Amino acid sequence: MSSSGRTTRSARAVLGASVLALTLLGTSACGPDNSSADSAAVAGAPDLGLPSNLDDLKKWKFEDWEKWAKDYALPAATKGFWTLEKLLQAKPDEPIAPPAPQPAGTQAPAPAQPSPPGPATSAPGTKPPAGQPTQPGHPTTPAAPKASGTQQPASQAPAPPKQPSQPPVAPQQPSQAPAQPPAQPGQPSAQPAQPPAQPADNGNDPLPKTVNAQPLQHPYTKLAVHGKLFADAPGAGPAAAAGLNHAQCSATVVADPAHPGKSNLVWTAGHCVHQGKGGSFYSNITFIPAFNSNAALSGGKQADESQYAPFGIWGATQAVTSPQWKAEGGKTGDAATHYDFAIVRVKPADGAKSLEETVGGAVPVWFNAPRDQLSISEYGYPAAPPYDGMELNRCESGKPGRLSYEPTRPPMLVIGCTMTAGSSGGGWLAVKDGKPALVSNVSVGKHTGDPMYQAGPYLDDVAAGAYDFLSKKG
Template sequence: MRPIRPSSAERTGRRARRGVSPVLAALGLTAALALTATACGPGDSSADSKPTASATGDADKLQIPDDVKNQLKKHGIDLDKWKNGEWRNWDKATWLREAKDYVNPIIQDLWDPDRMRKADKPPEKAVPNDISGDKGVTDPTPAPVKAAAVKAPYHQSLPELGKLFFDSPEGSMVCSATVVKDPAHPGKSNMVWTAGHCVHAGAKGGWYRNIAFVPSYNNSNLPTAQLQKATKAQIAPYGVYWADWAQTSQQWIEGGGPTGGTGAPYDFAVLHVTPEKGSNGKSLEETVGGALPVDFDAPAVPKISAMTANGYPAAPPYDGQKLYQCKDKPGRLSLEANLPTMYRIGCTMTGGSSGGGWIATGSDGKPSLISNTSIGPVTAGWLAGPRLGKEAKGVYDSVSTKYAGR
């Protein structure tokens, strides 16, 4: 998981935010651009795969709205070039980083079974065991809790959980994510919760690309040997959902990074997703059969008897193909006296589990998402996640409001 160390006050994003509403900038608002192309070929991001037209010819019939065309041109993005591999250009001058800059054109079948299976790099690095900057608040390091494999089929017990795939300059990467409720669309949510570092590289980078969510990934817990020949329906039984909108905190954009930073206590993100193959009239929540409420007013740490962290750990000794969970009573972790305190539990899950939801009894007495995996060391056996306060609620409410009339 990602190491935490105090970072210098990096403010490169502020120059680009001139002229943007302070409210939108503070919420990490992003632009939604869901376009469709088709692709085939090797899944490795370094492969020279060439997208082709689909058998139905849908790509040839695709009509791109003028406002979307203008937005792409504004960013210097040519859709044809993008779907033919231009997205692999990570030049700093073209790597979009600001809150308003997010683009994620759908490339159909880019995430095929082989590419999903080979995507095993977590975006974060390991932290040292003793990273507390506020000994007066931080509780003793918790004892390691061995991650337990979730019984298959995963959908029966954790229908909201899934795996997140995306591309970075280092290649294809993975995180975990959770379907959450949408106040604007009760029972019909298309919102997904994950970590900020699973969608944006932080202070020295920008938005990741080809972000897609797969609920109940490898639902039947197929062994690795069988996964090499598995069909897309076996690996992604409920489909692949692309993020047509992503939003994280401005604190993460300004202070986060692969080795931590001051953005860690704000390391959360909300996605709005759309099915890769087009809607059948059902929302993501209806398709998987569940969505978790998010509690932004959870009880204080001493009053929480246990939290359960869920995810697809991909760093050794795990391979990212199976769903695990850890249950433990949380303690407090303070990185710096002037930063919000984080939750911390014992857990042996590694990188790849980042973004996975932490479930506990909420303030209403029902199971709720209370945090998400953010940081942790390789050997000490603990994980930490952000407390979800007003900043997290602002991001969540903004995504919900954006799609309230749709």
Template sequence: MSSTRRAGRTVRAAVGASALTLALLATSACGPDNSPDATAATGAAKNGVDLGLPANLADLKKWSFEDWEKWANDYALPAVAKGYWTLEKILDAKPDDPVLPPAPQPTGQPNTQAPAPQPTTTKAPAPQPTGQPNTQAPAPQPTTTKAPAPQPTATQNQPTQPPAPKPTPTQAQPTQAPPTQAPAPQPTPTQAPPTQAPNDNGNDPLPNTINAQPVPHPYAKNMAVNGKILYSNPGEAKPQNGEPYTHSCSGTVVVDPAHPGKSNLVWTAGHCVHQGKGGTYYSNITFFPGFNTSGAFSNGKNADVSQTAPYGMWDAVNYVTSPTWKVDGGAHEATKASQDDFAIIRVKPENDTGKSLEETVGGALPLWFNAPRDQLILSAHGYPSNPPFDGREMEQCDGGKPTRWSMDPARPPMLVIGCTMTGGSSGGGWTVVKDGKPTLVSNVSLVSYAQTGSKFSMGPYLDDVAASAYNFISKKG
């Protein structure tokens, strides 16, 4: 696809997003705990009602291993044909990410900073954060004399290092030096009590834009935990209107509590694995750790496939997503389920060397669930593919302290950082330094990279539901 055509697609997507109307999530069906029919856990629709979720979404935090096993009945993925990913397919792969609706405005919260400049537009009013259609004229914009919304009270231990100072609005944060060693495996995370919902609509002013910076070649050894994920349409479906049928995302190697030191788990976005509501899982899902480490694939050069995958190609064999993503996620439009847009995949090497993924790349990241928002200083990594990026380079955003964004105040608001990364960075890991080590706290779910206005990325807040899914796939093996 030419750059002109891709740019046109970006503009069309932005226009389409402005008219997005969000429907309320149907939550009246029984979940695995109280459903006599295990087939109700597939997320299929019956009489217009989505099945598979408990009546109260908070009950997802109480799911046992058996509940997850009954619900995740399509846990196993079809085998990826050896040699499927040729250079041509890799080059053709393009992002297939949900379109981000306009960010809702904060309501009634003080703001001491000037808001990010808004593009001149004739778009329809943004949807209200309660998920209801908007029948009234848009509310006036908040004044610039108000202060940011208070952050929720932290419920976990504080990091061992104090947060770095926030940069001034006119300067980007300097790129932080990566740690010199890969992180050691961590035990199963201790979960804190669920973070309380904010007493407002869960939205803050948008953060200042931070420019993504390319990670220098050759990538440091500890950068190999970051990689590129490629996948194809389900069942090799033929592309529509000339669109590609191979797609790209990003992912991160994470520790496996059930297999310490020998993890084969990769954290990514739910929409990089499963289509969401009414859909199914993608085909030929493959992880390329440390993609293009040497730079042999940079600047338009066509390298051998083995040079793009210095640590081999790792095919997904099973997976789990958040239940709300599979039941109500939007493959092409952001929905409330974007607040739960995460997935974990288990992989195996295309060419087995007897070593796990963690052993092969030299490390894996621990996770921090229910992390106190006011203690987070975030760094993001990914392989953005939409212009001005080409998907061949690992990029990094030192996004600083996140703000909040929500389409459904009943769910934990998403984390938001200023970042110029585009589509293809979805699924890429967001990390903080905890106990002196990089620790994963979220992943890219949605990005906004319009030519004017703020550029930012959004990631789900990983709470007890995410921890439960993670522990399930670890124990499932």
């Protein structure tokens, strides 16, 4: 399962050298994920007309997605809406916080009722009530329970930045299923055949070691597929009361199979663009590739748009997220986090080149990627202390582990990384056929204590269906 040191070094060298010099690859699956997710029920299905289980959802055709995703069209942000003042006021989105670990000697909670995690860096006293939509920029950001051995900061800026949602804490010592006596030769089994049991560890591996994020060298011309995503969410959370209803996340330019070489698609987290259960898409969703590439805003400096947005400011006109996020999302650490992703289409200026042509490349998306073949490099713009959101950072995190809120769904990918709020939605890249490919995005994160880690959705056929739908709608 583990790759050789030589292969890992080679893979990381490919990622770090030049993400821009990408050859567009067709979307393909390489080995299905060996999980028991196919029989998982989709909560909220009756209200949205969703199939009763994930197996059926994975079989959706374009027509099924079009019938269901009726709100994919978005009004583009008015030209000039995102002033520098608004960009600097935008709160970073937080990853979801993991639930508190179980006391020693107790069993993990039942899959149907996992301990909900909360936002990684929420200000004290700002937990949203149950059912209230989360704010943009945070992977799912419901109330944040305190994780064992970690404390929330005593004080924060008036409008705390959003962070990727934090995943549930994996059990330190997964419980083992009781051993069954072996059947005697020539005798029938002591028990009748039964469906495969859930893993004794509930889909969780030991937590990864902390990996320190490193700022990338300016300019970001060779990394221009990465950027910052901004959204407007009037009335969402305490920031609205202070007039600060803007949020910021991270995002990545991805290839468009229906428009080879001319993609206008961006990949991010579902909680960065949609409120989740009972909510709607945020407004004025905008992407700025290679934000602050020339360090024009670094160190508190001021600059004009041409300096901090060298490739322009791109307003979104379409977006789609998973049925699970729309039907269930918005609560800390629930099963919807396993499908916390979104694809956004931005619009070029009249007669202008596509986003891919403008930045010089786009990353293909690798669905159903074999976990044991992955070595993750995460990219994002963390904005909560000790970061300020002005610098593109990277975590070379290596092989991901498994982290699960719901054992009947594909376990999330989990890596060690110190990035904080604002990195939500940031792309996770791995090497496929010698080139970088996107395999996940920041959704959950724990940014205090040790270890510090983040988790992202495993992109299976549901993600591939949403991606194919938006590609063909352009």
